[in-house]
Amino acid sequence: MIDTEIKPDYTGPPIKFECLQCGRCCRDILIDALGSLKGPYLSKEEAELFPPDTVSPSIGRGHDIDNITVTRYQINQAHCPHLIEDNQCQIYDKRPLVCRRFPLMWSSGKITNIAHGDDCKFISRKESELGYHLYFYFRKHQFVCPSCWVAHDKEMRLIKLHGIDTAMSRMNMYSYDLWHRRWNLIDEMLTS
Numbered sequence: 300m301i302d303t304e305i306k307p308d309y310t311g312p313p314i315k316f317e318c319l320q321c322g323r324c325c326r327d328i329l330i331d332a333l334g335s336l337k338g339p340y341l342s343k344e345e346a347e348l349f350p351p352d353t354v355s356p357s358i359g360r361g362h363d364i365d366n367i368t369v370t371r372y373q374i375n376q377a378h379c380p381h382l383i384e385d386n387q388c389q390i391y392d393k394r395p396l397v398c399r400r401f402p403l404m405w406s407s408g409k410i411t412n413i414a415h416g417d418d419c420k421f422i423s424r425k426e427s428e429l430g431y432h433l434y435f436y437f438r439k440h441q442f443v444c445p446s447c448w449v450a451h452d453k454e455m456r457l458i459k460l461h462g463i464d465t466a467m468s469r470m471n472m473y474s475y476d477l478w479h480r481r482w483n484l485i486d487e488m489l490t491s
């Protein structure tokens with residue numbers, strides 16, 4: 300039985316991540332984010348590794364909605380097209396940053412979230428051992444996965460640079476919603 304109360308910080312012994320190669324994180328990969336359906340983020344180079352019909356724009360910037368330059372892409376399929384039998388990734392050596400940093404999620408300062416147990420078999424197994432959910436607030440020494448942290452830190456740097464570039468360009472930022480197949484102004488999404 301798992302205690303569903305969210306712990307504000309993890310104070311247990313370091314958790315050493317071991318991927319169980321279950322493929323769960325490569326299936327059902329679209330999420331509801333602030334009322335929009337979104338897939339995992341891809342850079343332009345990463346998007347080129349996918350069949351064209353499995354990728355859509357994700358983030359763009361422009362002075363208005365009719366003049367948007369796409370800056371990030373997203374997988375638009377529920378199951379990743381690169382997942383093959385035995386839960387193998389057929390582009391493993393070139394897989395996107397978003398796959399490399401999983402189960403680490405986006406950071407806030409020196410702490411980061413980890414994936415929900417529903418999304419990662421290793422996390423759900425660990426939660427069953429501990430008896431509680433592990434949603435939030437890990438520091439590097441508390442979640443041991445050097446390669447995930449390298450990818451996580453690189454992705455955070457790219458996101459920060461993208462934000463700075465957009466602010467300096469004085470353009471609006473837009474997010475593409477896979478449900479309605481349309482762009483939304485990001486400020487409007489946050490306030491609606």
Ligand code: SF4
Pocket residue numbers: 324325379380381382383387388389390391394395398
């Ligand atoms: S690219 Fe590979 S690791 Fe990433 S979601 Fe697809 S199958 Fe999984």
Ligand code: SF4
Pocket residue numbers: 317318319320321322323324325401402418419420421422
């Ligand atoms: S869900 Fe977790 S344990 Fe399963 S393949 Fe993905 S990272 Fe590994």
